[in-house]
C-alpha cells in the first residue's frame with residue numbers, strides 16, 4: 157500500500173541524509189521525496205511517498221518519529237488532504253501530431269514553457285492520476301524525457317459540522 | 321570570560337561531572353590534550369587503540385550508569401572508534417565520543433587525516449554533531465549528554481574541527497536542555513498498564529522476559545517486586561542478566577539460542593509474556609512464527625520502534641520500565657488483589673519438572689579442563705560478587721550460563737553486535753570506576769588477541785583486571801558450527817600452534833601470567849590471581865572439543881534444542897551451580 161508521509165524537520169545540515177539513511181539502512185523504499193522551507197525558515201517540510209504493508213508503514217512512521225531532528229510525522233492517509241506534483245515533459249512530435257499535443261496540454265491545463273524547432277516542453281501540475289494519464293496520452297507523440305518534482309501534500313482545513 | 325574552544329570543552333565536561341575519559345591523541349586535538357595536561361579534575365586514560373578507548377568508556381558506563389566519554393583525533397583515530405560506537409549503539413549504552421576534525425576550511429578537501437566521521441557514524445549513533453561555531457560548543461556538549469543518557473540511551477558523537485577548538489568565545493553553560501523534536505515518553509499509559517494487570521490476573525502460565533532495559537532504567541527492584549507479588553517466573557536475555565537475581569527461585573536463566581531448556585520451554589508453553597526492556601532479537605526468538613505460540617504479549621519498552629517490530633504485541637506500553645513497573649505493581653496490589661497461589665502452583669511445578677529434566681550441565685573430566693568448570697569455579701570463588709566482562713563466542717555463552725548474577729551492572733558483554741575484543745577494554749573501564757572490585761574478563765584465545773594491546777593500559781594505570789582465557793586454540797564458537805553443520809571442515813578456525821604464549825605476553829607488558837593445564841590447577845591459579853593486586857592473565861588450557869549446549873540451530877523454533885549427546889550417553893553429570 158502506498159502512503160504519503162509529511163514530515164516537519166529541523167532545517168539543519170545533514171537532516172536529509174539522516175532520513176534517506178534510515179530508509180536505505182532498513183530496506184524501506186522511497187518512491188519520491190521533496191523538501192522545502194516552511195513559513196518558519198528553521199523548519200523544513202518533507203513529503204515522502206513510500207509503500208509497504210501495515211507493519212512496515214508503522215515502523216517507518218515510528219522510526220521517523222524517533223529521529224532527533226524530526227518534529228512531526230503525519231501519514232496523509234489518515235487525513236483529508238490535497239496532493240500535487242509537477243512534471244516537465246519534453247515531447248518531439250511529428251508535424252502531424254503537433255496540434256494534438258497542444259490540445260492535450262490545454263485539456264490538462266498545462267502550459268508550453270519552451271518550444272524549439274523539434275520539441276515542446278510542457279509543464280503540468282496535478283495529482284498522481286492526472287499526471288499518469290497525460291504521460292500515457294503523450295507517449296504515442298514521442299516523449300523524449302520527463303522530470304517530476306515528487307509529490308507534495310497538505311491537509312485540508314477541517315470544517316466543523318454545525319451541531320444540530 | 322572568553323575562553324578558547326578547548327577550554328570551553330573541558331569546562332563543559334566538568335559541568336557534566338566527568339571525572340574520567342578515555343582517548344588517544346593526534347594532530348588536530350593537540351590543543352585539547354594540552355588543556356588536559358595539567359588539569360586536576362579530569363583524568364584521561366590513554367588506551368593503546370581507539371577501539372579500546374570506546375569499549376573502556378562503554379564498560380565504565382555499563383558498570384556505573386553514567387555516560388562514558390572518549391576523545392580521539394581525526395581520520396584514522398575517528399574511524400577506529402566505529403566498532404566501539406556500534407557496539408554501544410546496539411546495546412543502548414550512553415557514550416559521548418569527541419573526534420577531532422580538520423579545520424572547517426579544509427572539510428571536504430580530502431585533507432590529511434580527514435574522514436567524514438559524521439557521515440560514517442550516522443547509522444550507529446543516536447545522534448551526532450559537527451561543531452561549526454565555537455559559540456555553540458557548550459550547548460552542544462550539554463545536548464549530547466542529555467541525548468545520550470535520556471530515553472533509550474545510546475552513543476552521541478561530536479566532531480570538533482581544529483579551528484573551532486582554538487577560537488574564542490564567552491563560556492555560557494546553558495541552564496537546561498530543550499530540544500523541541502526530542503521528547504522521550506517516560507510515563508506509561510495508565511489504561512494500558514491496567515489492561516496488562518488484568519491479563520496477568522487472568523493468565524495461568526505467565527513468564528516475564530527481562531532485557532537490558534531493566535538495567536538501563538534501574539528497574540531491578542520494581543521487577544523483583546512484580547515477580548514476587550504475582551509469583552511469575554523470570555527469564556533474562558543476555559543483556560538482562562543481573563536485572564533479576566540469578567539465584568532467585570523464580571529465575572529461569574537465559575532464553576534463546578543457547579538458553580536453558582526450561583527458559584525456552586516456559587516461553588513456548590506460556591499463555592502470557594510480559595516483556596520488559598527487551599526487543600525480541602532473533603537470537604532470543606528463534607523461528608519467529610513458532611515463537612511463544614500460545615502467549616499474549618505485554619511489551620514494555622521506552623522505544624516505540626521496538627514494539628511490534630518482530631512480534632505481534634497485545635498490550636504495548638511505551639515508557640520507562642521503572643516507572644511503568646511501579647505503577648503496574650500498584651495496580652496489581654490495590655486493584656487486582658488476586659490470590660495467585662493455587663493457579664501458579666501448577667505452572668511453577670511444571671517448570672520445576674523441566675529444570676529437573678534438563679538442567680544446565682556439562683561432563684566433568686579429571687584429565688582435561690572443561691571451560692564450564694573454570695566459569696563455575698570463578699563463580700564459586702567470587703561468590704557472585706565480581707564484575708564479569710566477556711569476549712564473544714563460547715566464552716560468552718558459558719559465562720552467561722554458569723555465572724549467576726544477583727545484581728545489575730556486574731555483567732558487561734557485547735550482546736547486539738557481538739564484538740570480539742570488547743571484554744578486556746570494557747573490564748579496564750569498569751575497574752577504573754570500581755577500583756576496589758574484582759573485575760574479570762572471561763575471554764577466548766581468539767578474542768583476547770583483538771585488543772591485547774590494552775595490557776599496557778591496565779598495567780600503567782595499575783588496574784588489577786583479571787583475564788581468564790579459556791584457551792581452546794580455536795575460534796571455538798565458529799568451530800562448533802563447523803563441527804555441527806559443516807561436517808567438521810574447520811576452515812580457518814584452528815589457531816593451534818599460532819596461539820601465542822599468553823603468560824609471556826603478560827610478562828612482557830609487566831603484568832602477571834599464570835597457567836593451568838590440569839583441572840586440579842584451576843582453583844589454585846584463580847586463588848592466586850585474585851590475591852595479586854596487579855593485572856593478571858590466566859591461561860586455562862581447555863578441552864578444544866567442548867561445545868555450548870543447549871543449542872537451537874539457526875532458523876529453528878526455540879524448543880527444538882540440541883543437547884550434548886556424549887554427556888547423555890555417559891551420564892556422568894555434574895549439576896550446574898545451584
Ligand SMILES: Cc1ncc(C[n+]2csc(CCOP(=O)(O)OP(=O)(O)O)c2C)c(N)n1
Pocket residue numbers: 711712713714715716738739740741763764765766767768790792794795796797798
Ligand atoms: C570482531 C568479530 N569478528 C568475528 C566475529 C565472529 N565470531 C563470533 S565467535 C568467534 C570465535 C571466537 O573465538 P574465541 O575468542 O577464541 O572464543 P571461543 O568461542 O573459542 O570461546 C568469531 C570469529 C565476531 N563475533 N567479532
